[in-house]
Structures are given as C-alpha cells and as structure tokens.
Amino acid sequence: MHSQINTNIGRYVSFDTNELAIFNSLMEFKAVPKKTILLHEGEMCNFEAFVIKGCVRKYYIDANGFEVILQFAIENAWISDISFSIYEKNPSRVYIETIEDCEFFMFNPETKEELFSKAPKFERAFRILMQRSLAVTQERLFNTISKTATEKYIEFLEHYPALPQRVAQHYIASYLGISAEFLSKIRTKMAKH
Amino acid sequence: MHSQINTNIGRYVSFDTNELAIFNSLMEFKAVPKKTILLHEGEMCNFEAFVIKGCVRKYYIDANGFEVILQFAIENAWISDISFSIYEKNPSRVYIETIEDCEFFMFNPETKEELFSKAPKFERAFRILMQRSLAVTQERLFNTISKTATEKYIEFLEHYPALPQRVAQHYIASYLGISAEFLSKIRTKMAKH
DNA sequence: CCAATACATTGAACTAGGACAAGAAATAAA
DNA sequence: TTTATTTCTTGTCCTAGTTCAATGTATTGG
Numbered sequence: 043m044h045s046q047i048n049t050n051i052g053r054y055v056s057f058d059t060n061e062l063a064i065f066n067s068l069m070e071f072k073a074v075p076k077k078t079i080l081l082h083e084g085e086m087c088n089f090e091a092f093v094i095k096g097c098v099r100k101y102y103i104d105a106n107g108f109e110v111i112l113q114f115a116i117e118n119a120w121i122s123d124i125s126f127s128i129y130e131k132n133p134s135r136v137y138i139e140t141i142e143d144c145e146f147f148m149f150n151p152e153t154k155e156e157l158f159s160k161a162p163k164f165e166r167a168f169r170i171l172m173q174r175s176l177a178v179t180q181e182r183l184f185n186t187i188s189k190t191a192t193e194k195y196i197e198f199l200e201h202y203p204a205l206p207q208r209v210a211q212h213y214i215a216s217y218l219g220i221s222a223e224f225l226s227k228i229r230t231k232m233a234k235h
Numbered sequence: 236m237h238s239q240i241n242t243n244i245g246r247y248v249s250f251d252t253n254e255l256a257i258f259n260s261l262m263e264f265k266a267v268p269k270k271t272i273l274l275h276e277g278e279m280c281n282f283e284a285f286v287i288k289g290c291v292r293k294y295y296i297d298a299n300g301f302e303v304i305l306q307f308a309i310e311n312a313w314i315s316d317i318s319f320s321i322y323e324k325n326p327s328r329v330y331i332e333t334i335e336d337c338e339f340f341m342f343n344p345e346t347k348e349e350l351f352s353k354a355p356k357f358e359r360a361f362r363i364l365m366q367r368s369l370a371v372t373q374e375r376l377f378n379t380i381s382k383t384a385t386e387k388y389i390e391f392l393e394h395y396p397a398l399p400q401r402v403a404q405h406y407i408a409s410y411l412g413i414s415a416e417f418l419s420k421i422r423t424k425m426a427k428h
Numbered sequence: 429c430c431a432a433t434a435c436a437t438t439g440a441a442c443t444a445g446g447a448c449a450a451g452a453a454a455t456a457a458a
Numbered sequence: 459t460t461t462a463t464t465t466c467t468t469g470t471c472c473t474a475g476t477t478c479a480a481t482g483t484a485t486t487g488g
Contacts, residue, residue: 169362
C-alpha cells in the first residue's frame with residue numbers, strides 16, 4: 043500500500059524502516075471523485091497531497107476570467123499550493139481540482155510538523171522535493187518565454203506522453219499558454235507532417 | 236557585518252546566538268567586480284550566494300542565441316542554480332553574472348552540509364527559502380502567460396522599483412520576455428500617458 | 429436512447445509584439 | 459576631448475497567435 047510513496051520520498055534521502063513507519067502512520071488516505079475542487083481561490087491550502095492514482099490540475103483564473111493551468115499532477119507526483127499558503131499565511135490564488143477519480147496520501151500542517159519533530163530527516167526530503175518543483179517551474183518559465191507554440195507542444199508531449207489521452211485538449215492549451223483553437227491548428231498541421 | 240544575512244535567514248525560523256555563530260563562521264565572504272561570470276552553462280553550480288551589495292543576473296541562452304533573464308538578485312537576495320546543479324548532479328544550463336561590483340556571503344555544498352549537521356534547524360530555513368523562490372517563480376510564470384507586455388512592465392516596476400536605475404533597459408526586456416524595442420515603445424507610450 | 433452539454437476543428441479577420449534598419453544619446457575608454 | 463562602444467528610440471513591415479463564429483463530433487446524463 044505504501045510502496046509508491048515510500049519509493050518517492052526515499053528517492054533523494056534514504057530512510058530506515060522506523061522512519062518510514064512514522065511517515066506512513068501520519069499520512070491520511072483519501073479517495074476523491076473527479077471534478078472535485080480541493081482548494082478554492084481565497085482559501086488557505088492546508089494539505090500536501092501525493093497522487094497514488096488519478097490526475098489533478100492546479101490553475102489560476104486571470105484578470106479576463108481565463109483559466110491558466112500551472113501544473114498537472116498524475117501518479118507519484120505531489121500537489122499543493124504550499125508555496126503561497128502554508129508558510130506565507132496568505133490565502134491562495136489558485137484552484138486545485140481533480141480531473142479523474144483520485145486517490146491521495148495527504149499531510150496537513152499539523153501532521154507534517156509532527157513528522158518533522160519525530161523524524162527530522164524528512165525536513166531534508168521535503169526541501170529536495172521543493173527544489174525539484176522549483177527546477178520544473180523554472181524550466182517551464184524558460185520554455186514559455188523562448189519557445190514557439192509548436193515547440194512547446196512537442197516538448198509537452200515528450201514530457202507528459204500519457205496526458206493527451208487523459209485530459210481535454212483545451213486543458214493542454216491552457217497549460218501551454220496558447221488558445222485551444224491554435225493548439226488544434228498545430229495538431230492538424232503536425233498530423234500531415 | 237553579518238546583520239543583513241542574519242536577519243534574512245532568521246525571517247521564518249528563529250535561531251539562537253550559538254546557531255548564528257556556526258552559520259556566520261561557515262560562510263565565505265567574497266567581493267566580485269562587475270561583469271564577472273560566476274557560473275557558466277555546462278558547469279556545476281557549487282555555491283549559494285547571498286547578495287550583501289550589488290546586482291546579479293541569472294540567464295539562459297535560448298536556441299536562437301538570445302539571452303533570457305530568469306532572475307535579478309540585489310541586496311538581501313539569494314542567488315544560485317541549486318535547483319538544477321547541486322542535487323540533480325546535472326551541469327547547469329544557466330549563467331550567473333554580476334551586473335555591478337558585488338559583495339557576497341557564499342556557501343558551497345560542503346559548508347552547507349557542515350551547517351546542517353552542526354545546526355539542523357537550518358535545513359528548515361533553507362526549505363522555506365526554496366518555497367519562497369518557488370512562489371516567486373510561479374507568480375512570474377503566471378504573469379508571463381497571462382499579462383500583456385505593458386502589464387508585465389508595470390508589475391515589474393512595482394516589484395523592483397529601484398532596478399530600472401541600475402540595469403540596462405534591454406535586460407529588463409529580456410526578463411519580461413519581450414523585445415528591447417517593444418519595451419522602448421511601451422515606455423514612450425506610458426510617458427505621454 | 430435521445431438530448432444536452434462539453435469538446436474539437438476550421439476559416440476569416442485582426443492585433444500584439446517581433447525583426448530589421450538606421451539614427452540619436454549616453455557611457456566608457458583612450 | 460575625441461572616439462568607440464553600448465544603449466535607447468522610432469519607423470516600417472511582417473508573422474505568430476488571438477478572437478469570433480460556425481460546424482461537427484464526442485460524452486454525459488436523465
């Protein structure tokens with residue numbers, strides 16, 4: 043049951059069975075149906091969720107009412123708005139919503155603190171997770187600025203080969219920062235190579 | 236001498252005098268003249284630098300040879316390419332270069348490890364720094380995708396009011412992801428409000 | 429099973445911003 | 459100071475991507 047998440051958390055820092063037992067005892071399992079909004083704009087994000095199964099999106103709504111998807115999270119990824127909410131004590135500006143029926147392991151601020159106090163090595167593991175998120179976001183920023191829409195889409199396909207079969211195309215367009223119509227045109231052009 | 240950085244590191248986690256003494260003893264002070272490249276693409280980034288004085292930029296070079304500035308760091312900010320280099324053990328894809336004569340306090344991977352082993356609470360402080368960087372980068376990604384060039388420039392002025400006096404205008408354009416010429420046109424338009 | 433809704437495609441007209449070029453200002457260097 | 463180099467501005471033309479609208483195609487749900 044815990045093997046997926048234990049592999050994930052142990053990827054950059056190794057833990058003994060005792061530490062993993064503490065970790066596993068503090069997480070909460072949660073099954074959530076699709077199209078459930080886990081975090082609304084204006085709320086505090088009080089969870090950090092590991093996706094066991096399913097697909098989630100995190101998005102803003104911009105000044106013109108358009109959704110801009112910041113992140114997709116599928117199996118074995120973490121999703122939260124920790125960067126804004128938990129430590130800054132600001133209400134979040136993003137939504138987090140399930141796209142498919144999902145299963146999660148979740149931490150809340152209290153269980154996470156308890157984890158750190160009982161097994162401080164996890165502090166390091168979460169720091170490294172944070173670094174990885176930063177690296178991914180920075181890469182994404184670079185692509186957004188310096189690649190054409192077609193290049194972005196090709197890069198997306200390489201990075202998330204399974205997603206086009208799982209999520210609506212206009213979500214992908216929103217993630218890439220282009221209009222749904224233009225993505226459609228890119229795809230037809232690519233099809234007749 | 237250490238008050239700037241001690242205020243910075245103690246902003247989200249408080250440290251006692253002993254812990255700060257360890258911290259201060261492990262950093263290396265470094266003065267660097269302007270236009271010095273601290274990190275070249277393809278190298279490993281082996282430092283984390285706190286800017287005491289001066290201004291630094293971090294940038295990629297894209298497929299067409301254009302520089303894209305990812306970050307400016309001025310007084311009291313941290314700069315590194317930690318996200319890619321240190322833990323991922325990959326060579327960096329970015330350059331880090333001083334724009335003005337600079338003074339830094341620097342950690343390298345060894346002194347940072349020594350810090351964490353002598354005073355583990357710093358692990359948490361660095362995790363929170365990382366979260367803040369992630370928050371800033373995410374905000375920047377959102378702006379890049381969903382604001383017009385003019386809006387981005389106004390937002391930039393609010394966020395970094397002192398920078399236009401300190402760095403070349405085409406650097407700001409590069410940071411905003413627009414051409415230098417277009418930024419110039421935006422500015423003339425704004426001048427005749 | 430049909431109706432309703434959400435999703436995808438295509439085309440035509442439009443626009444924000446880019447590329448290029450050439451000159452003006454400012455900084456630096458000598 | 460004079461010259462050289464870098465930076466900034468302005469204009470013209472051009473294109474990647476948007477917007478809007480119409481049509482078609484899947485999904486969903488009652």
